[in-house]
Every structure is written in structure tokens, then in C-alpha cells.
Amino acid sequence: MEKQLAFTGILSNKAEENPDFFNWNRVKVRYCDGASFSGDSQDEAAQLQFRGQKIWQAAMEELLSKGMKKANQALLSGCSAGGLASIIHCDEFRTLFPTSTKVKCLSDAGFFLDAVDVAGVRTMRNLFGGVVKLQEVQKNLPESCLKQLDPTSCFFPQNLINHVQTPLFLLNAAYDSWQVQDSLVSGSADPHGSWNDCKHNRALCNSSQIQFFQDFRNQMLNYIKGFSGESRTGLFINSCFAHCHSELQDTWFADDSPVIGNTPVATAVGQWYFDRKTVKAIDCPYPCGKTCHNTVFK
Structure with a gap:
């Protein structure tokens, strides 16, 4: 039996759960290619084909044929690998619509750092490098970036965001839990388990371990300095150890959702999208996020 996708958070059709976008046409495109819908290669000897870009194009063509081309407003969003896809395809998404259509993009937990x-x-660089080479991702990265940097570097959001012309909102935890666990403090990086206690309970982290996390946050903030100065961009960088906010109801818009300055994620994104307010929300460092849901790593 096929599992039904949950339409919660930004995909909810209930006003009390999703006040700004509940009555929109909402579509979720299943992620399946391993390169944020940007690969386009084949290895006949290994009988491997990577067609992420073509899958993306086919999905967009299908949606346009069903009426999306007549939209007055459109928002491309995604979480994790989908958040990276939202950055990579943002300008391409803009070209699908008339200039009169309000088109913006939201990247949730897609700001993977080359740390x-x-x-x-x-x-992460070793991982991304393998993906870029195997799937020939460079075919679908901005030429303006490739003129300055190698393809692997141009697959990292820290180098991509300044090449995106369409209004873009970055929604990210400053201490992204996926990057912490699978990139920064993975089992291979910590074979003797000296980080195990800290990984499972931040109250057990020593000062140098906390400083490592603060350095990671500082790197992220440094990379978005130029981006944050643009009038068309938006930011919501909280001090949670979390991964993805927009598609989970309790972190998108609920009574106890994470907030920055009393503003939950859904409100911040809505204010930015509809040009009601400039949104450049960056929380102070850990342990600042008193409204974060997760107090320990999973």
C-alpha cells in the first residue's frame, strides 16, 4: 500500500495551521535523485542513469499544463535536499511564469556548509564532490558561479546564493542537526566516541565542544553577510539544534513553535513573501533558543 504524504506546515489547507498559504494550490514533488534534481548523466557500463534535472523539468511541465502557468503568485520551497533544490532551481522556476507573477523561493534546512x-x-565537500562528478551536476549550476569556482564549490549554497536573482528566503537552524550528526560529528569523524555524550545531551558538552558549534554558526553567518544585505532576501536563522521547520506543523505554526522575537516561522515567511515587512531574523547564539523543541540529539 502506497504511503500517503503528510500535508502539514506550509502544505496544510487549514487557516489555523498555515494562515498565509492554506488556500493555495499546494504540490509536493517527491525527491528521488540524490542530487537535488540537478543531475544529468549516465554510466552505460554500470547501467546507471541520473536524470534529476529531467525529472524536475517533467514535473514543472506537468504542473504548467494543469494551470500553474496562470498563477498570480508562486513559491518554490523545499526542506533539506529540497531546500538546496529550491536554491539551485530558483531562477529557473522564475522563468516559467510571466513577469507579472510574484515568484519567490524558500530554502528550509538546505544551507549545507563546506565545513x-x-x-x-x-x-560534506567529499560527499558533494562525488555527487557532482557522478551526476555531472555542473551542467545545471549557474555559469556565473562556475566562472569563479569549481563545480563542487558551486553546489554549496554558501557560494550559490549570491548568484540567485529571484527573491530567496533562507530558513535554517544555526546548529543544523543533520549537519552536526552526519557531517561534523559523524561516527567516522569521531571513531572513539569522545563526542557521544555531547551528541545526545548538550548539557554534557564541554566548553571546547560548545565552541566548535559556535564556530560552525559563525561560519554560516559570515557566508550570508552579503546575501542578508539585499532588500529582496529574507532570513530566519534560529539557535535550535534542528533540521527542517516548514513542513512540520509544530515548528511551522503552533502555539509552542520556535520563535525569534515572538515571531514564528510561518509569520516571518508570510511577512516576507507578501512584502508586509522586511525579515532578517537571526537569533543570538546557543543557548538562546528557549522555544526550540528538541533539547537533545536524536
């Missing part, structure tokens, strides 16, 4: 892990290795 050094606790063993001094660039784990």
Missing part, C-alpha cells in the same frame, strides 16, 4: 568536521576533514 571541517571534528577530525579536520571536509566530509
Whole structure:
């Protein structure tokens, strides 16, 4: 039996759960290619085909044929790998609509950093490098970036965001839990388990471990300095150890949702999208996020 997708958070059709977008036509495109819908290669010897870009294009063509081309407003959003896809395809998404259509993009937990892990290795860069090479992702990255940097670097949001012309909102935890656990403090980076206690309970982290997390946050904030100065961009960077906010009801818009300055994520995104208010929300460092849901790593 096929599992039904949950339409919660920004995909909810209930006004009390999703006040700004509940009455929109909402579509979720299933992620399946391993390269944020940007691969386009094949290896005949290994009988491998990577067609993420073509899947993206086919999905957009289908939606346009069903009436999306007549939209007055459109928002491309995604979480995690989908958040990266929202950055990569943002300008391409803009071209699908008339200039009169309000088109913006939201990247949730897609700001993967090219950072050094606790063993001094660039784990994410090694991972991204393999994906870019295997799937020939460079075919679908901005030429303006590729003229300055190598393809792997241009797959990282820290280098991509300044090449996106369409209004873009970055929604991210400053201490993204996926990056912490799978990139910065993975089992391979910490084979002796010296980080195990800290990973499962931040109250057990020593000062140097907390400083490592603060350095990671500082790197993120440094990379978005130029981006944040643009009038068309939006930011919501909280001090949670979390991964993805927009598609989960309790972190998108609920009585106890994470807030910055009393503003929950849904309200911030709505204010930005509808040009009601400039949104550049960055919380102070951990342990500042008193409204974060998760107090320990999973």
C-alpha cells in the first residue's frame, strides 16, 4: 500500500495551521535523485542513469499544463535536499511564469556548509564532490558561479546564493542537526566516541565542544553577510539544534513553535513573501533558543 504524504506546515489547507498559504494550490514533488534534481548523466557500463534535472523539468511541465502557468503568485520551497533544490532551481522556476507573477523561493534546512568536521576533514565537500562528478551536476549550476569556482564549490549554497536573482528566503537552524550528526560529528569523524555524550545531551558538552558549534554558526553567518544585505532576501536563522521547520506543523505554526522575537516561522515567511515587512531574523547564539523543541540529539 502506497504511503500517503503528510500535508502539514506550509502544505496544510487549514487557516489555523498555515494562515498565509492554506488556500493555495499546494504540490509536493517527491525527491528521488540524490542530487537535488540537478543531475544529468549516465554510466552505460554500470547501467546507471541520473536524470534529476529531467525529472524536475517533467514535473514543472506537468504542473504548467494543469494551470500553474496562470498563477498570480508562486513559491518554490523545499526542506533539506529540497531546500538546496529550491536554491539551485530558483531562477529557473522564475522563468516559467510571466513577469507579472510574484515568484519567490524558500530554502528550509538546505544551507549545507563546506565545513571541517571534528577530525579536520571536509566530509560534506567529499560527499558533494562525488555527487557532482557522478551526476555531472555542473551542467545545471549557474555559469556565473562556475566562472569563479569549481563545480563542487558551486553546489554549496554558501557560494550559490549570491548568484540567485529571484527573491530567496533562507530558513535554517544555526546548529543544523543533520549537519552536526552526519557531517561534523559523524561516527567516522569521531571513531572513539569522545563526542557521544555531547551528541545526545548538550548539557554534557564541554566548553571546547560548545565552541566548535559556535564556530560552525559563525561560519554560516559570515557566508550570508552579503546575501542578508539585499532588500529582496529574507532570513530566519534560529539557535535550535534542528533540521527542517516548514513542513512540520509544530515548528511551522503552533502555539509552542520556535520563535525569534515572538515571531514564528510561518509569520516571518508570510511577512516576507507578501512584502508586509522586511525579515532578517537571526537569533543570538546557543543557548538562546528557549522555544526550540528538541533539547537533545536524536
